[in-house]
Amino acid sequence: MERRPTVVFLVVCLSVMTSLCQGQRSADLQLDEPLLGRTVTKLQEALQSLLSDSNAASLSVEKKAGVIPRCDVGERCAMKHGPRIGRLCDCLRGTACNTFFLRCY
Template identity: 45%
Template sequence: RGVPLRVRQVEVLQEVLEKLGTRDPPALEKRLSWVPSCEPGEPCAVRRGARIGKLCSCPRGTSCNLFILKCS
């Protein structure tokens, strides 16, 4: 008859728990260019030559200072 229902439920639960344990953002967040939020004073960007890459989003009321590359 195939795999018993309880065995399949355990396998599915293990898959879900493994996915929750990863630190990588889900595929949808990657596609939408989602970035984590950061705290005031925390580095928010990195400079690579003439380009600046965003590391995180600054909280409301602050912005990423592109001279010092920190939320202020």
């Protein structure tokens, strides 16, 4: 029974704080609306200039970092570089790259 007044007090405090914050936030948005519009237009111009730049067209879509192509069963999946083994492709589900033969089995 002692918890009920505490819970009611917390709920009332939270509702009052929420209503005060909502009123303040809406007043701030009304004051900053012209600045927000200018910022959005500047961002749009910057994005359009970036996209129209010739360097943006030369980005490679095919080559993605961290993506290893798949290889079939029996295909070579790794290559030996001295003491290290480098991966050429990832074996299909249910198969694994044999480190002795360097093929998917």
